[in-house]
Amino acid sequence: MPSRPSLVQIAERVGVSPATVSRAFNRPELLNDATRERILATARQLGFRPSKVGSSLRSGSTxxxxxxxxxxxxxxxxxxxxxxxxxxxxxxxxxxxxxxxxxxxxxxxxxxxxxxxxxxxxxxxxxxxxxxxxxxxxxxxxxxxxxxxxxxxxxxxxxVDNFAAAGDMVEQLVASGHRRLAMISGPLDASDRASKRLDGVLDRAARLDLPAPTHVSMPRHTAADRDRLRSLLSSPRPPSALFCSNDLLAASVIAELATLGLRVPDDLSVCGFDGMAFGALMVPSLASVHQPxxxxxxxxxxxxxxxxxxxxxxxxxxxxxxxxxxxxxxxxxx
Amino acid sequence: MPSRPSLVQIAERVGVSPATVSRAFNRPELLNDATRERILATARQLGFRPSKVGSSLRSGSTxxxxxxxxxxxxxxxxxxxxxxxxxxxxxxxxxxxxxxxxxxxxxxxxxxxxxxxxxxxxxxxxxxxxxxxxxxxxxxxxxxxxxxxxxxxxxxxxxVDNFAAAGDMVEQLVASGHRRLAMISGPLDASDRASKRLDGVLDRAARLDLPAPTHVSMPRHTAADRDRLRSLLSSPRPPSALFCSNDLLAASVIAELATLGLRVPDDLSVCGFDGMAFGALMVPSLASVHQPxxxxxxxxxxxxxxxxxxxxxxxxxxxxxxxxxxxxxxxxxx
DNA sequence: TGCAACGATGAAAACGTTTGCAGTCTGTTC
DNA sequence: GAACAGACTGCAAACGTTTTCATCGTTGCA
Incomplete structure (x- = not known):
């Protein structure tokens, strides 16, 4: 296993200067056809390819x-x-x-x-x-x-416009007859997206004269905490729809609900945010705000x-x- | 916005040789405490960090x-x-x-x-x-x-041992009472894993005296083709369980089945291969061969x-x- | 014939590091 | 007081490229 040859070695081998070898790769049109071919042939034969490390250093561009x-x-x-x-x-x-x-x-x-x-x-x-x-x-x-x-x-x-997008989802939930909503997110301080989405939800809910949506923050971004979920649902007037600040969280929520004996959407509606490809494969498919x-x-x-x-x-x-x-x-x- | 300073400029600024600056970063124990601190301070102040391009070239290691x-x-x-x-x-x-x-x-x-x-x-x-x-x-x-x-x-x-793993899944399917199996995969020539898994299925099925499992190859690795699926299911003695060569494909199959009015697992069983985290969140959760x-x-x-x-x-x-x-x-x- | 222009190539410097070797101190030991 | 060890630092070469400038033939044209 020969240590990678350098441009200089190709040059020696072919009997031209390093500059010419370099040009064979970068400005081939400058070279005499025969020379160029000779160089490229030798390079191929010896398995030479110009090192980006060298060229990065020299050219200042990686x-x-x-x-x-x-x-x-x-x-x-x-x-x-x-x-x-x-x-x-x-x-x-x-x-x-x-x-x-x-x-x-x-x-x-x-x-x-x-x-x-x-x-x-x-x-x-x-x-x-x-x-x-x-x-x-x-x-x-x-x-x-x-x-x-x-x-x-x-x-x-x-x-995307997270604020507006979250608001639009609220509107759609309302159009489906939901009025008592909850927003579920991960730790807000670790995601400005989640914050913006929550703001969007609250704002739109207010404009639509909905009761103020509850907000529940889960310890992790993409996994529902069973206890917090249960306590949310056992409140006096529980939400009919859970808006999760991302799709993975929504999927996790749905799975947790299942273990609590609650079926989606029959007992409770859930939607997410992201529009991950996978959501479309879930049965039933996950309602979501799709971002490209x-x-x-x-x-x-x-x-x-x-x-x-x-x-x-x-x-x-x-x-x-x-x-x-x-x-x-x-x-x-x- | 000052163009990134180089080690040499730091050296000049501090009044030491480039070698010393280099050592301040790589072999700090070699330097006099005062010198080292002076160098590091100036470096910090000017926002200098040694370039990996230079060091890669010199050291021959990226x-x-x-x-x-x-x-x-x-x-x-x-x-x-x-x-x-x-x-x-x-x-x-x-x-x-x-x-x-x-x-x-x-x-x-x-x-x-x-x-x-x-x-x-x-x-x-x-x-x-x-x-x-x-x-x-x-x-x-x-x-x-x-x-x-x-x-x-x-x-x-x-x-993992794809052959054996696929066989084990067959065994488990049999243990659940299934005998007529089908294997669904993507294009075999683009995945030796899928081939090995198919081999494993056929081999184990033979050993267990099952009727030879049908194999259906989908045009894409992770998406089920509706028509091929339908034709598989309309065969004289259709399979009771579909073993998909990966989890995404399994999810897609389940989704397609739903559009055909078939429920999993009530009408048909499906399992996958991969054990992707997401499978556990599906409802019902996806049976799979988990690979770490x-x-x-x-x-x-x-x-x-x-x-x-x-x-x-x-x-x-x-x-x-x-x-x-x-x-x-x-x-x-x- | 002389000169310009052109095509093809080479020489050498430069990019930012690292490192073996050598040098200068300081302090220690007989 | 000389020799020496040890601590610290500098010199200079090298890594693999690219690119400017110069060089050398050739060709075209007046």
């Missing part, structure tokens, strides 16, 4: 983007990744991915590591853009970045690339869409 | 691993990624992730790109290790790699790190586990 997302276990972020990756690939960029597990410390470390690798730009989702140390550091570093899913008035982002995750990723990447090309990134709000599902019952009017 | 997986939309691979990432992180490695979308061409391009970036090792899942051009190239390159999910007698891998995806990722990474440390990687078969679920009915004996 052609690599950093992606910093909470977790890949949430299909929303997985889709976002794929959207961004595809877009990056088309533009000739590679992707370094790091996950934070919703942990601020890991988030900071990972961002630093990405910067150390000299990624040229970054796409990331943080807990709360207003208080994120990571974001401050990133801004100070001068490396362009675009937020995904977060909303911010200080930094470019790509997301893959597009969020690709758009974020697109905006980032604009910045890298010397332009500047704009914030983008992509349209959401209510995807009705079998988990919300149509109630007879009181 | 401390980066490549991950090449079919898709992040399948939670199995997402979990595998997270397992590997965590393990890599602990060892001080970063991760470059690329997805192939089950496409051989993209697979090859992505592998090359990772090699160009001089990843020190690679973890990957290919369609069929025996015929993979990517794998051949990779082996020729001399970069160590470990297969995940694939099984091979020529390359190190980490996976996160551990597959971390073990693969572990084996890879062993190779990088000068040792060699061994193939590992991790234990599978049948996770009984509500989607398989317990039939009365004929």
């Amino acid at each position: 052609r690599t983007l950093g992606l910093l997302l909470p977790t890949m276990s949430n299909p929303v972020f997985a889709a976002c990744f794929e959207g961004a990756e595809e877009r990056a690939l088309k533009a000739g960029y590679s992707v370094m991915l790091a996950t934070t597990g919703y942990d601020a410390r890991r988030e900071r470390e990972a961002a630093r590591s990405l910067l150390d690798h000299r990624v040229e730009g970054m796409i990331l989702t943080v807990a709360d853009p207003a208080r994120s140390a990571t974001l401050a550091e990133l801004a100070a570093s001068g490396v362009p970045f675009v937020l995904a899913y977060n909303e911010s008035d200080r930094h470019p982002f790509v997301s 995750s893959s597009e969020i990723g690709s758009q974020a990447c697109h905006e980032l690339l604009k910045a890298l090309a010397g332009g500047s990134s704009r914030s983008v709000r992509l349209p959401h869409r209510l995807s009705g599902g079998g988990t919300v019952a149509r109630l007879a009017v009181d | 401390r980066t691993l490549g991950l090449l997986l079919p898709t992040m939309s399948n939670p199995v691979f997402a979990a595998c990624f997270e397992g590997a990432e965590e393990r890599a992180l602990k060892a001080g490695y970063s991760v470059m992730l690329a997805t192939t979308g089950y496409d051989a061409r993209r697979e090859r391009e992505a592998a090359r790109s990772l090699l160009d970036h001089r990843v020190e090792g690679m973890i990957l899942t290919v369609a069929d290790p025996a015929r993979s051009a990517t794998l051949a190239e990779l082996a020729a390159s001399g970069v160590p790699f470990v297969l995940a999910y694939n099984e091979s007698d020529r390359h190190p891998f980490v996976s 995806s996160s551990e597959i990722g971390s073990q693969a990474c572990h084996e890879l790190l062993k190779a990088l440390a000068g040792g060699s990687s061994r193939s590992v078969r991790l234990p599978h586990r049948l996770s009984g679920g509500g989607t398989v009915a317990r039939l009365a004996v004929d």
Whole structure:
């Protein structure tokens, strides 16, 4: 197993200068056809491919983007990744991915590591853009970045309008005859999305003269806590519909309800937020606010690339869409 | 926005040699306390962090691993990624992730790109290790790699024993009173796992004197084709249980069955393979062969790190586990 | 014939680090 | 007082590229 040959060794072998070998790969049109072929043939034969490490150093450009997302276990972020990756690939960029597990410390470390690798730009989702140390550091570093899913008035982002979207779901629940709602979320301080969605729910409920929806916060983002769920349902006038701040949580809620002997939607309606592909496969299918995750990723990447090309990134709000599902019952009017 | 300072500029600023600055970060114990502090302070103040590009070039080590997986939309691979990432992180490695979308061409391009970036090792899942051009190239390159999910007698891998695992599921189905089985998979030539699982099913069925299970191949890995499903069920003696070669496919099958008016498990039993976390949240919960995806990722990474440390990687078969679920009915004996 | 322009290639510097070797102190030991 | 050890730091080369500038033939044209 020969240690990878370098451009210089190819040059020696072929009997040309390193510059010429370099040109054979980067500016092939500059070379005499015969020379070029001779070089490429030798390169192929020896298994040579130019090292990006060397070229990054010399050119000052790594052609690599950093992606910093909470977790890949949430299909929303997985889709976002794929959207961004595809877009990056088309533009000739590679992707370094790091996950934070919703942990601020890991988030900071990972961002630093990405910067150390000299990624040229970054796409990331943080807990709360207003208080994120990571974001401050990133801004100070001068490396362009675009937020995904977060909303911010200080930094470019790509997301849906969480406030409005949550409100629209309330409206749809009301249209189905529901008036007593509850919002279920994970820890609010670890997700500005969840906060915005809750605000949207409360606001719209108020406008529609609904009784103020209860809010229950679960200890984890994507798993329902059985006791808190039970206590919510045993209140004097329990909700007829549970709006969960994300789809995984909704699925978990439904599963917990089943263990409590409650069937969805017959005994209780449930809906989520995200529109993950999987929701459509559930039986009954999960009602949700669909956000175009893959597009969020690709758009974020697109905006980032604009910045890298010397332009500047704009914030983008992509349209959401209510995807009705079998988990919300149509109630007879009181 | 000041362009990132280099180690040399810090050196000048502090009034020491570049070597000393380098040591402040890599061998701090070598330095006089005062010097070290002066350097680190200036570095912090100017926002300097040593560039991995420079150090990779000089040291010949990028401390980066490549991950090449079919898709992040399948939670199995997402979990595998997270397992590997965590393990890599602990060892001080970063991760470059690329997805192939089950496409051989993209697979090859992505592998090359990772090699160009001089990843020190690679973890990957290919369609069929025996015929993979990517794998051949990779082996020729001399970069160590470990297969995940694939099984091979020529390359190190980490996976479950697909043949045996599928057989065990057959056994469990039989224990629940099922005798007429069907296996549903995606395109076999794009997944050696699916093939092995099918073999396992056929083999065990034969041993148990079952009627030979039908096999239906769907055009896509994770989506059921309605027509093929219908034609399977309208055969003279239709199966009572459908064994799907992965969980996403199983979920899709269940959803399709629902649109055909068939309820699971009352009218038909369904089970999958993967044990994705999500299956447990389905109602009823999805019966499946659980493979420890996160551990597959971390073990693969572990084996890879062993190779990088000068040792060699061994193939590992991790234990599978049948996770009984509500989607398989317990039939009365004929 | 002379000169410009062009095509093809080479020489060398530069990118940001790391590290073996050598050097300068200081303090210690006979 | 000399030799020496140890602590600390500097010098300079090297890693694999890219790119500017220069060079050398050739060709086209006046």
